[in-house]
Amino acid sequence: MDPTIEINERVDVIAVYHRQGDIASVCVPCKMRWRGKDIELTELALRHPTVAGKRMIHVFHVSDGTNGYRLEFDAEALIWKLVALIPELP
C-alpha cells in the first residue's frame, strides 16, 4: 500500500555546488552516509522548498538507482536529515 518508511535521522551528505545552473540543479547531493553505510546518489529527482515554522527547509528527493530518499536540508541549522525512503519495489 504505502511503501514509505519514515526515518528522520541526521546523515552525512556530500553535495556538489555547481558554479552555473538554475536553482533546480545548482546544489546536488551526491553521496550520503547513513547508519555507517555509504550510498551513492545517482539522481536528483526533485528539489523544492518548504518551511518548518519560520525555518527554511530545502527538500531533495534523490535516488541511488534502487531506493528513493527524501533528504531535507535545514538552511538555518545547516544540517541534513534523511526523512523518509521508499525501498526497491517488487
Added chain:
Amino acid sequence: MKDYRLNTETPLIMHLDLNSAFASAEQQAWPNLRGRPMGVTNRISPECCVIAASYEAKALGIKVGVRRSEAMALCPDFILLETDPTKYTFMYLNLLRIMKSYSPNVKMKSIDEGIIDFHGLGKLTAHDLERIGLDIKEQMRRDVGKWMRLNVGIGPNRFLAKMAASLHKPDGLDVIDHKNVIDMYKSLELEDLTGIADAFGSRLRAHGIYTPLQFLEANDELLRRRVFKSINGLHWYERLRGYEVDDYETHLGMVGRQWVVKRSSNDDDYLRSCMHYLTETTGMKLRYRNVEARGVCVWVRFSMGGGWQDKKMYKSTFYTNQDIWERVSRLFDHRPKHMVVQMIGIYLYQLTPSTRSQMSMFDDVQKADYLTKAMDEINDFYGSFTVFAADTLTGKRNVKQKIPFGGTEYFELLLKRV
C-alpha cells in the same frame, strides 16, 4: 460545404493541463514509483478515496474517487501515498511563473490547469502558439522534472482550447480552429464535450440530438427555448462555434470548509475544537476575499449514515473569527450529541463586499476590527496560525491542510501565508 458560421479568428487561447498532476509530482519525486499504478489520497484510512491516479493506474480502471478497497481489488500492487502539499505548491508556482512570462492575461482554473489569453499581444499565428506550447512543456520538464507532462490545447475560445487539451493525453499539443473543428466533433460522443455530462446528454438526446455534430447543427432557438430552456442554449450555440462566452468572473456565493473526522467520534471537546479550527480557516478565507457574511450553516454527517444541519441568517454582517465562532458554536451545540460523527462542515453565505474601511460608531466593534486586523497581519507575516484561539489546538493537530480542487483563491492565500 455547409456554413456553420464558425469563428474564423486566429486561435489565441491556450489551455494548459498538468497530466495526473499530484500523481505525476510524486512519481517525479520518487523515481522507483515511475511506470507503476499509484495514486494519492489526503489521509490514508480503510475507506479513503484516490484523489489523483497515475496514468498506469487509470489504465487499470483506478480513477479519481475510487475507494482504497476497490483500488486494491483492481490491482493488489496499487501504491497509495498521502498528499504532500508543498510539492504541489512548488509545481503550481512554477507553472504559473512560466505562464505569466508569456502574457499578463493568465487565469488559473485550478491547481493544475490554467489559461493564457494571447489577445492584444501583437500579431501571433497558431504556429507561434504551438511553439510557445512546446517551450512551456520544455520549461516545466527543466524546472520541475522530466516526469511532468503537460497537455496543451489551443483554440479560438476557452471551450475549444480545453477540448484541444483533452484530445491526446498525456503530453499532447493540439490546435482546434475553424478548419478542423468539424472533424473533431465527428470523432466524439456528446459526453466527451466539456460541460456535457449525463443530465445534459440525456436532455439533448430527448430532443433528437445524438452527436456533437447534430448539436452544432441545432439552431439557437431550439437550444434556447426547448433543450436548455435558458440563455445557456444560446451560450452553447456560440461556444460550439468558437465564440467566447466563458470569459467572466464567477460570483462568490459562499465560503466554507469541511473535514472527514480523523477518528469518528462523539467526543464533544474533540469535535468542538476541530469545528473551531475549521471556523478560523473559513474566517481567514472570508477576509482574504474581502467579503462579509450574513448567513452561517453548520452540518454534520454521522458514521451510521444520515446527517444533521442547521443554518441561520443574521440582520447584520460579520467577519471576525470571534463573531463567526459565536454563531457556529451556537448552532453546533444543537446537534444530536450522542451520534458518532464522521464528517463536519461549515459554510458562510449571503456574502457582501466588506465595509471594514468604514469607521464604526461603536468602540467595541472598532476594537474587534483592530484585533482581527492585527492577528491577520501577524499570521500573514509569520505564517498561518502563528496566533490562534487556544481552543483550536486539538483541531490544528488533527485537521490537515487540504488540497483545493476548485478555484485557486484559497490556495493563493495559503501561499501568501507561506
